[in-house]
Amino acid sequence: MKKTLFDKVWDSHVVKSVPGGPDVLFIDRHMVHEVTSPVAFLGLKNRGIKVLHPERTFATADHNTPTLNQHLPVEDPLSANQLAALERNAKEHGISYWGLGHEKNGIVHVVGPEYGITVPGATIVCGDSHTSTHGAFGAIAFGIGTSEVEMVLASQCIMQPKPKSMRIHIEGEVGNGVTPKDVALYIISKLSTSGATGYFVEYTGPVFENMSMEGRMTVCNLSIEMGARGGMIAPDQSTFHYIKGREFAPKGADWDKAMDYWQTLYTDEGATYDKELILQGSDIEPMITYGTNPGMGVGISKNIPSASESKDSVDSYKKSLKYMGFNENEPLLGKKVDYVFLGSCTNGRIEDFRAFTNIIKGRKKADHITAWLVPGSHKVREAIIDEGLYDILTEAGFELREPGCSACLAMNEDKIPAGKVAVSTSNRNFEGRQGPGARTMLASPTVAAATAVMGVVTDPRTLSN
Amino acid sequence: MAYDKFTKLTSSAVPLPIENVDTDQIIPARFLKATERKGFGDNLFRDWRYNQDNTPKEDFVLNNETYKGKILVGGKNFGSGSSREHAAWAIYDYGFRCVISSFFADIFKNNCLNIGVLPVQVSEAFLAEIFEAVEANPEVQITVDLEGQTVSLEGSETVESFDINAYKKENMKNGFDDIDYLLNLGDDIATFATQRPF
Numbered sequence: 001m002k003k004t005l006f007d008k009v010w011d012s013h014v015v016k017s018v019p020g021g022p023d024v025l026f027i028d029r030h031m032v033h034e035v036t037s038p039v040a041f042l043g044l045k046n047r048g049i050k051v052l053h054p055e056r057t058f059a060t061a062d063h064n065t066p067t068l069n070q071h072l073p074v075e076d077p078l079s080a081n082q083l084a085a086l087e088r089n090a091k092e093h094g095i096s097y098w099g100l101g102h103e104k105n106g107i108v109h110v111v112g113p114e115y116g117i118t119v120p121g122a123t124i125v126c127g128d129s130h131t132s133t134h135g136a137f138g139a140i141a142f143g144i145g146t147s148e149v150e151m152v153l154a155s156q157c158i159m160q161p162k163p164k165s166m167r168i169h170i171e172g173e174v175g176n177g178v179t180p181k182d183v184a185l186y187i188i189s190k191l192s193t194s195g196a197t198g199y200f201v202e203y204t205g206p207v208f209e210n211m212s213m214e215g216r217m218t219v220c221n222l223s224i225e226m227g228a229r230g231g232m233i234a235p236d237q238s239t240f241h242y243i244k245g246r247e248f249a250p251k252g253a254d255w256d257k258a259m260d261y262w263q264t265l266y267t268d269e270g271a272t273y274d275k276e277l278i279l280q281g282s283d284i285e286p287m288i289t290y291g292t293n294p295g296m297g298v299g300i301s302k303n304i305p306s307a308s309e310s311k312d313s314v315d316s317y318k319k320s321l322k323y324m325g326f327n328e329n330e331p332l333l334g335k336k337v338d339y340v341f342l343g344s345c346t347n348g349r350i351e352d353f354r355a356f357t358n359i360i361k362g363r364k365k366a367d368h369i370t371a372w373l374v375p376g377s378h379k380v381r382e383a384i385i386d387e388g389l390y391d392i393l394t395e396a397g398f399e400l401r402e403p404g405c406s407a408c409l410a411m412n413e414d415k416i417p418a419g420k421v422a423v424s425t426s427n428r429n430f431e432g433r434q435g436p437g438a439r440t441m442l443a444s445p446t447v448a449a450a451t452a453v454m455g456v457v458t459d460p461r462t463l464s465n
Numbered sequence: 466m467a468y469d470k471f472t473k474l475t476s477s478a479v480p481l482p483i484e485n486v487d488t489d490q491i492i493p494a495r496f497l498k499a500t501e502r503k504g505f506g507d508n509l510f511r512d513w514r515y516n517q518d519n520t521p522k523e524d525f526v527l528n529n530e531t532y533k534g535k536i537l538v539g540g541k542n543f544g545s546g547s548s549r550e551h552a553a554w555a556i557y558d559y560g561f562r563c564v565i566s567s568f569f570a571d572i573f574k575n576n577c578l579n580i581g582v583l584p585v586q587v588s589e590a591f592l593a594e595i596f597e598a599v600e601a602n603p604e605v606q607i608t609v610d611l612e613g614q615t616v617s618l619e620g621s622e623t624v625e626s627f628d629i630n631a632y633k634k635e636n637m638k639n640g641f642d643d644i645d646y647l648l649n650l651g652d653d654i655a656t657f658a659t660q661r662p663f
Contacts, residue, residue: 015657016650021632024650026657036549038500047644053658064498078498085500119663129548129572145550145576147642155647157654161630163571193485194542197571227545229571250663261662293485293545316484316540409547411494418517430489430546432512 002271009140013123022159028122030152031108032059034086036127040150041089051093053156059090060098062107067401106377106403109133109345116246120235120262130345132223136216138235138265164274166199170207172281177461180215181444184222185287185297192295192311197227213242214351221346225294234266289442291320300459339422340371340452344408347425348376350383352445357389359449365397366455374406410435423451468581470640475608477534480599487546492555506558531603539566544573553577567592585627
């Protein structure tokens with residue numbers, strides 16, 4: 001039988017299918033962070049059981065962590081308590097724990113791939129919706145709730161109905177200055193935030209084949225923002241090259257065996273998907289969002305669409321614009337911005353910092369802009385310094401912070417103040433996402449960089465090199 | 466964690482006719498810092514419900530005494546965004562046992578089913594009818610019958626059926642969670658684990 005990539009990986013992990021119900025799916029890797037795990041560990045304690053496979057479980061602290069002065073005690077007592085709980089739980093159950101200050105600490109979806117925990121053909125879950133990131137390697141990776149975290153800790157399995165499959169194919173190439181973030185925001189603007197709900201997506205076509213692993217991670221990360229549980233890209237030489245030699249990746253004979261399997265992970269000729277979407281690469285330009293869900297994005301050179309052009313209902317559209325303080329049909333270029341945030345599991349990798357630095361090199365940060373540059377992990381931070389990007393950023397008036405989720409979700413100290421406009425490389429522009437009353441415009445690292453130096457929304461393609 | 470059994474519920478409803486209600490609205494991230502499942506209902510819809518000085522926003526439906534009940538009725542694409550189960554906990558802890566909408570985000574729907582909140586998907590036309598009926602008469606009763614998989618509205622002839630898989634239906638009716646089921650599969654899982662290549 002002809003199978004899609006998704007079918008191959010899913011079917012090989014089914015321990016049992018419950019009649020009329022979900023599949024019992026075996027989970028190869030379980031990533032854990034401090035926010036969605038404490039109640040799950042408490043559940044195990046109440047049942048008097050231990051984590052079944054601690055060697056398949058990896059814990060890191062990221063959501064609550066401060067991005068300055070990480071050597072000092074965490075000031076917020078609730079955050080400190082949650083971090084302490086994860087450390088205690090990890091120790092009690094024999095799980096690797098990369099806490100605050102640990103050399104491997106960072107955002108869960110940045111460190112997983114960095115250390116070779118993420119591999120093709122694996123099933124990977126985490127109590128975080130952006131677990132879809134790991135699909136970039138041809139893994140089935142998706143976010144789960146705390147009850148499901150408890151299931152996986154207890155049994156290494158999860159009960160899940162098999163999602164439908166969807167292919168998103170982009171024909172041709174994208175133009176100069178178009179980044180993976182733009183590709184993803186473009187797809188979401190076409191599909192809306194619920195257009196892929198119930199589906200697992202496979203991205204195909206030359207745009208994705210030619211993309212770096214970092215770029216693929218950005219695209220797969222944003223799969224959840226179109227409603228999909230996850231997204232994946234068939235593994236190829238770029239994937240294998242990225243993984244080889246990383247700490248937790250297979251070595252020696254195990255590597256050869258793994259490669260034999262990984263090379264079978266593609267969609268068979270003639271296999272069918274439940275739904276297909278075909279888009280043209282040449283239609284994509286740098287994107288920015290103007291509203292309060294990630295589907296409300298347009299090409300940066302365009303005006304804010306009118307209510308009749310919006311995919312959202314008139315009420316929802318008007319509510320969004322009112323929250324943002326924007327008007328129908330006004331241009332996005334030239335809009336005054338207060339904050340710029342580079343970071344998150346979407347755009348906190350070394351390639352994102354290279355792209356940002358490339359734009360700001362030889363320029364200065366606009367005086368009125370507050371810029372938060374937050375690497376996704378210590379490893380990313382070290383690379384920024386080693387590659388000389390740090391000096392260029394400092395010269396231009398930027399400061400580099402310590403790793404964490406930072407201003408993506410307003411759970412730590414990094415919150416955008418009420419009424420302020422932020423151009424952010426993160427993943428959600430929901431009301432209050434970056435702080436109560438904060439106004440978020442999602443964009444790529446290059447749009448963020450151009451905006452940071454000009455002080456207003458700027459198309460990076462219009463800055464001379 | 467076990468929860469109250471769900472069989473049949475007849476209640477008035479709280480209407481929230483807004484599309485794309487995301488989990489950051491249901492419970493903002495800054496209220497996710499607890500290490501126990503307690504008190505999340507106090508912060509349900511925090512930033513729509515309270516001003517920044519913690520005074521209630523009078524125009525928000527949860528601050529309007531007229532609307533009460535165990536059923537929350539939301540606009541299309543309810544629960545999009547984050548996987549935080551805290552959103553479902555907040556809804557349960559506040560006292561809701563059922564959410565009705567014309568479309569649910571995937572993870573949110575799973576989370577609800579795992580903790581004893583029944584997500585009921587109805588047609589857009591019926592959702593509009595429910596909103597109108599609740600606005601006209603806040604006391605109007607909605608009946609959700611899990612066994613028959615139907616939802617009906619007092620004074621209306623419309624009776625819609627809704628989907629739920631047979632396994633989850635049994636769990637909801639009995640207040641069971643999935644972990645007992647999985648723990649009973651221990652031997653099968655152990656055998657499977659030894660066959661995994663990595």
